[in-house]
Amino acid sequence: MKILIIQTGGTIDKDYPKTNNGYAFEINEPASKRILENAFPGFEYEIVSLFRKDSQEITREDRDKLKSYLLNHSADKILITHGSDTLIETAQFVGNISGKAIVLTGAFIPERFTNSDAAFNIGVAIGALNLMHEGTFIAMNGMVFLANRVEKNANTGMFEKQ
Amino acid sequence: MKILIIQTGGTIDKDYPKTNNGYAFEINEPASKRILENAFPGFEYEIVSLFRKDSQEITREDRDKLKSYLLNHSADKILITHGSDTLIETAQFVGNISGKAIVLTGAFIPERFTNSDAAFNIGVAIGALNLMHEGTFIAMNGMVFLANRVEKNANTGMFEKQ
Amino acid sequence: MKILIIQTGGTIDKDYPKTNNGYAFEINEPASKRILENAFPGFEYEIVSLFRKDSQEITREDRDKLKSYLLNHSADKILITHGSDTLIETAQFVGNISGKAIVLTGAFIPERFTNSDAAFNIGVAIGALNLMHEGTFIAMNGMVFLANRVEKNANTGMFEKQ
Amino acid sequence: MKILIIQTGGTIDKDYPKTNNGYAFEINEPASKRILENAFPGFEYEIVSLFRKDSQEITREDRDKLKSYLLNHSADKILITHGSDTLIETAQFVGNISGKAIVLTGAFIPERFTNSDAAFNIGVAIGALNLMHEGTFIAMNGMVFLANRVEKNANTGMFEKQ
Numbered sequence: 001m002k003i004l005i006i007q008t009g010g011t012i013d014k015d016y017p018k019t020n021n022g023y024a025f026e027i028n029e030p031a032s033k034r035i036l037e038n039a040f041p042g043f044e045y046e047i048v049s050l051f052r053k054d055s056q057e058i059t060r061e062d063r064d065k066l067k068s069y070l071l072n073h074s075a076d077k078i079l080i081t082h083g084s085d086t087l088i089e090t091a092q093f094v095g096n097i098s099g100k101a102i103v104l105t106g107a108f109i110p111e112r113f114t115n116s117d118a119a120f121n122i123g124v125a126i127g128a129l130n131l132m133h134e135g136t137f138i139a140m141n142g143m144v145f146l147a148n149r150v151e152k153n154a155n156t157g158m159f160e161k162q
Numbered sequence: 163m164k165i166l167i168i169q170t171g172g173t174i175d176k177d178y179p180k181t182n183n184g185y186a187f188e189i190n191e192p193a194s195k196r197i198l199e200n201a202f203p204g205f206e207y208e209i210v211s212l213f214r215k216d217s218q219e220i221t222r223e224d225r226d227k228l229k230s231y232l233l234n235h236s237a238d239k240i241l242i243t244h245g246s247d248t249l250i251e252t253a254q255f256v257g258n259i260s261g262k263a264i265v266l267t268g269a270f271i272p273e274r275f276t277n278s279d280a281a282f283n284i285g286v287a288i289g290a291l292n293l294m295h296e297g298t299f300i301a302m303n304g305m306v307f308l309a310n311r312v313e314k315n316a317n318t319g320m321f322e323k324q
Numbered sequence: 325m326k327i328l329i330i331q332t333g334g335t336i337d338k339d340y341p342k343t344n345n346g347y348a349f350e351i352n353e354p355a356s357k358r359i360l361e362n363a364f365p366g367f368e369y370e371i372v373s374l375f376r377k378d379s380q381e382i383t384r385e386d387r388d389k390l391k392s393y394l395l396n397h398s399a400d401k402i403l404i405t406h407g408s409d410t411l412i413e414t415a416q417f418v419g420n421i422s423g424k425a426i427v428l429t430g431a432f433i434p435e436r437f438t439n440s441d442a443a444f445n446i447g448v449a450i451g452a453l454n455l456m457h458e459g460t461f462i463a464m465n466g467m468v469f470l471a472n473r474v475e476k477n478a479n480t481g482m483f484e485k486q
Numbered sequence: 487m488k489i490l491i492i493q494t495g496g497t498i499d500k501d502y503p504k505t506n507n508g509y510a511f512e513i514n515e516p517a518s519k520r521i522l523e524n525a526f527p528g529f530e531y532e533i534v535s536l537f538r539k540d541s542q543e544i545t546r547e548d549r550d551k552l553k554s555y556l557l558n559h560s561a562d563k564i565l566i567t568h569g570s571d572t573l574i575e576t577a578q579f580v581g582n583i584s585g586k587a588i589v590l591t592g593a594f595i596p597e598r599f600t601n602s603d604a605a606f607n608i609g610v611a612i613g614a615l616n617l618m619h620e621g622t623f624i625a626m627n628g629m630v631f632l633a634n635r636v637e638k639n640a641n642t643g644m645f646e647k648q
Contacts, residue, residue, distance in 0.1 A: 001305065011340075016433050025349070039282045040270050042303030042320050108202050109340050113436045114600060120201045123285020123304075124292070130306040131293045141204030142285075143163065144292040158204050178497075178595050187511070271502050274599045276438060325629065363606045364594050366627030366644050432526050444525045447609020447628075448616070454630040455617045465528030466609075467487065468616040482528055 001043040003129055004075035005032050008066065008090070009053040010083025012107035012118045027052040031111030032081055035119045043126075046075075055083025055090070055106075063093045070097055077129045079122070080104045084140065084152070088159075091138050091147035101132040104147075105139040108157065163205040165291055166237035167194050170228065170252070171215040172245025174269035174280050189214040193273030194243055197281045205288075208237075217245025217252070217268075225255045232259055239291045241284070242266045246302065246314070250321075253300050253309035263294040266309075267301040270319065325367040327453055328399035329356050332390065332414070333377040334407025336431035336442050351376040355435030356405055359443045367450075370399075379407025379414070379430075387417045394421055401453045403446070404428045408464065408476070412483075415462050415471035425456040428471075429463040432481065487529040489615060490561035491518050494552065494576070495539040496569025498593035498604050513538040517597030518567055521605045529612075532561075541569025541576070541592075549579045556583055563615045565608070566590045570626065570638070574645075577624050577633035587618040590633075591625040594643065 007013060007030040015028035030047050050069060051062055070078060076099055082090055084106045091104045105125040111118035125139040136147040140159040151162045169175060169192040177190035192209050212231060213224055232240060238261055244252055246268045253266045267287040273280035287301040298309040302321040313324045331337060331354040339352035354371050374393060375386055394402060400423055406414055408430045415428045429449040435442035449463040460471040464483040475486045493499060493516040501514035516533050536555060537548055556564060562585055568576055570592045577590045591611040597604035611625040622633040626645040637648045 016335075016437060035282060036304075038271070038277045039279045040303050040320065042305045042322065109200070112438060113340060114438055115200045115436070117201045119281040120197060120285040120288075123282040123287075124289035125285075126282075126304050127286035127289020127291075127301060127306060128293060130286070130304075131290060139289060141202050142198075142288050142292075143204045144289060158202065160204065173502075178599060274601070275502060276598060276600055359606060360628075362595070362601045363603045364627050364644065366629045366646065433524070439524045441525045443605040444521060444609040444612075447606040447611075448613035449609075450606075450628050451610035451613020451625060451630060452617060453613075454610070454628075455614060463613060465526050466522075466612050466616075467528045468613060482526065484528065 001077065001130065002075065003043055003045045003077045003079055003126065004073060005030070005045055005047045005079045005081070006066070006069070007032070007047065007049040008051055008055070008058065008062070008080060008082045010055050010081065010106045011110055012081050012121070013052065014110040015112050025110070027054070030081065031107070031118050032079070032122055034111060035122050053083070055086040058086055058090065063090055066090070067094055070094060070100065070102065076100050078102045079125050079129060082106050084108065084157070087138060087140070088147070088150055088152060091136050094136055095147070096134065096136055099134060101129055101134055102136040103128050103132070103139050104137070163239060163292065164237065165205055165207045165239045165241055165288065166235060167192070167207055167209045167241045167243070168228070168231070169194070169209065169211040170213055170217070170220065170224070170242060170244045172217050172243065172268045173272055174243050175214065176272040177274050187272070189216070192243065193269070193280050194241070194284055196273060197284050215245070217248040220248055220252065225252055228252070229256055232256060232262065232264065238262050240264045241287050241291060244268050246270065246319070249300060249302070250309070250312055250314060253298055256298055257309070258296065258298055261296060263291055263296055264298040265290050265294070265301050266299070325401060325454065326399065327367055327369045327401045327403055327450065328397060329354070329369055329371045329403045329405070330390070330393070331356070331371065331373040332375055332379070332382065332386070332404060332406045334379050334405065334430045335434055336405050337376065338434040339436050349434070351378070354405065355431070355442050356403070356446055358435060359446050377407070379410040382410055382414065387414055390414070391418055394418060394424065394426065400424050402426045403449050403453060406430050408432065408481070411462060411464070412471070412474055412476060415460055418460055419471070420458065420460055423458060425453055425458055426460040427452050427456070427463050428461070487563065487616065488561065489529055489531045489563045489565055489612065490559060491516070491531055491533045491565045491567070492552070492555070493518070493533065493535040494537055494541070494544065494548070494566060494568045496541050496567065496592045497596055498567050498607070499538065500596040501598050511596070513540070516567065517593070517604050518565070518608055520597060521608050539569070541572040544572055544576065549576055552576070553580055556580060556586065556588065562586050564588045565611050565615060568592050570594065570643070573624060573626070574633070574636055574638060577622055580622055581633070582620065582622055585620060587615055587620055588622040589614050589618070589625050590623070
């Protein structure tokens with residue numbers, strides 16, 4: 001098994017700013033890298049950073065770039081890390097791509113935090129990638145959803161089956 | 163989705179001994195509890211502790227007890243945390259149980275450690291449980307194996323497809 | 325030994341916002357509480373939250389409130405956690421108070437982060453409180469400074485002896 | 487300020503064994519190294535590993551070696567990390583050395599654990615080293631003791647003033 005991992009940004013990769021007087025987070029190195037360094041993975045993987053954005057700032061151009069990248073890459077198992085706010089929108093924009101299993105995930109608490117959900121979520125996504133051969137899925141809250149059968153509950157922030 | 167989680171012991175649950183002059187680890191509270199407290203789970207779960215053993219000390223009686231417990235419980239999605247040394251043996255002993263998806267996992271580094279693989283592994287197992295309806299599987303090294311198609315490489319400690 | 329610990333805010337107590345779409349950090353429960361819960365302390369302590377502010381937002385009124393609180397409290401060993409930007413200003417405003425050893429500290433990375441300096445810094449401050457009987461000090465970068473003999477290097481962010 | 491840090495072993499440096507079927511901990515790289523990498527230290531330091539032993543296994547020869555090392559080294563501020571069981575014995579064996587401030591510390595939970603007291607303890611010791619010019623001290627439980635005025639409570643494991 002070989003997995004292509006694509007960073008797009010979001011909470012999972014938020015880090016404490018190095019600059020003085022830092023106010024907000026900054027999106028930094030892919031958290032997936034640190035997680036897999038501790039994971040004793042039995043599969044091959046490659047991590048690519050396409051962009052590092054809060055998911056509310058991801059544009060139509062960014063999504064076009066992501067989709068082109070996916071269409072032109074030979075990988076058949078792909079993990080995309082993404083901010084949760086527009087994760088569903090991106091997943092549906094990507095849609096199904098013939099011969100590719102794609103799973104999008106993210107985190108509610110950055111991987112840098114001691115109480116983060118990031119390693120668990122990356123695990124759920126990779127568990128799904130082991131078993132899926134085609135289709136675009138979302139792994140959040142320990143659940144695996146079809147990209148077009150999920151909504152984010154505006155009150156709780158939880159991803160739920162539609 | 164509802165998942166029954168069964169603790170049997172192993173590295174994943176090893177904790178630092180509270181007693182003075184502690185030399186070896188002790189197997190303590192289920193690590194799965196702490197992991198899921200940070201995971202914002204969208205599924206229901208129940209954690210049961212059947213035993214707390216180094217997997218090399220698990221006996222035929224223990225495995226009988228585990229199998230009886232599985233057969234008599236109504237749960238159809240079950241996660242078993244287990245030491246890695248005899249994890250395959252237990253999985254094969256349990257075998258397939260009609261109507262139940264069972265995934266065994268563990269860890270190479272205890273969940274209490276900052277560099278543990280436990281949260282990731284629990285994630286992989288739960289990712290697999292989302293998608294499987296029947297059969298007994300092993301989730302280790304980020305891979306999901308059929309219980310009767312896996313071996314542990316004696317040199318590397320890695321789980322590999324047989 | 326008994327130590328009064330006063331929270332004023334700053335990076336040390338920054339937490340990930342619970343609200344959806346959270347952009348910046350929020351200053352939350354005192355990190356000193358979590359640190360001391362793991363520290364097996366042999367001294368008594370009480371934690372008081374006076375305010376929870378980014379140190380650049382601390383006003384003259386806040387500092388008056390802090391100084392009054394110190395003057396009116398019977399504690400003779402006091403640890404103040406504070407944002408680093410105006411930590412020196414607050415320390416000098418407080419000045420020496422007869423019969424009281426006061427140490428201000430903070431962190432460059434929030435205690436919630438896996439790579440935080442918070443526990444170390446709280447340790448340095450408490451090490452100093454063990455040995456000092458009077459005076460106001462700053463414990464940052466593993467160094468203990470007199471409040472009126474320290475400056476923050478604007479380029480590096482490091483606290484240095486003046 | 488320049489601090490010489492000497493590793494002798496003990497709980498603080500216990501790590502999970504890399505070998506298969508590992509039962510007990512192994513004493514590995516100095517935890518002080520990882521702690522100071524996150525600490526933004528404003529002082530110079532050098533870390534030396536003299537031995538890596540459970541403190542109950544430290545012999546008279548080991549203590550002679552340590553004392554010789556201290557006597558022959560030019561450092562005037564020294565931090566010794568040590569197992570807690572015989573930490574007092576070693577401190578008293580070293581005794582006062584003219585012109586040197588020496589602080590011994592350790593941990594009740596290894597630095598590798600998420601709930602470790604190691605970073606805090608190293609902080610307390612370094613806080614004390616900032617202020618002391620001569621004498622041998624023990625920093626444990628957030629307290630700084632003179633080496634000949636402390637005992638370990640056999641029931642609680644806590645270090646207490648004698």
